Amino acid sequence: MAGCWSEGCDSNSMYPVIKRASDVIIAGLLLTLLAPLMAITSIILWITQGRIFFLQERPGLNAKSFRIIKFCTMNEKRDPDGNLLSDAERLTRTGQILRTMSIDELPQFWNVLRGEMSLVGPRPLLIEYLPRYTAEQARRHEVKPGITGWAQVNGRNAIHWDEKFILDVWYVDHRSVWLDCRILCLTVARILHRSGVSSEGHATMPKFLGNKARD
Secondary structure, rough: OOOOHHHHHHOOHHHHHHHHHHHHHHHHHHHOOOOOHHHHHHHHHHHHOOEEEEEEEEOOOOHHHEEEEOOOOOOOOOOOOOOOOOHHHEEEEEHHHHHHHHHHOOOOOOHHHHHOOOEEEOOOOHHHHHHHHOOOHHHHHHOEEEOOOOHHHHOOHHHHHHHHHHHHHHHHHHHOOHHHHHHHHHHHHHHOOOOOOOOOOOOOOOOOOOOOOOO
């Protein structure tokens, strides 16, 4: 499977079809059921922060960029030189609550319906990380990014980058309907326990500076 840049390369030819159908059905159902919660969240964010959504270009399948949509959890405060403050300094109280309960991720179901993301897959990271990956780490882009993934249910932001990438690539090589179902079930448990939301000493995760930066 190494080197294959399409989900259609899976040994089970029905897997991509089942995965896409499940994505559309589940994402559509959840958007409908959670519409009241998302509406209330939008009103609260508009009143408290003046902004509702966070939009950002992220790399997807084959590292092709798309615009991810999330609920806004940070402000735009900058230092005297015009640089954005750290995540910890910009994370709002409302944003902290949304992140802890994973409510900030809900708008990504639109990305799933649009076919840019899947329910399960490696999390879409920053465009600036692309040239910093090793060839093996870059294999995480052989599948669509997901709202949740194998790395998320095995530590989320509490694990180191190296371990996160190993878990992402493991998922690429072992993905299946059964594994996706297992990850979705484990995700519910992680949300209820509110574990792994942030890395120690950080509001979310420290930036990935590349492998050479650690040498």
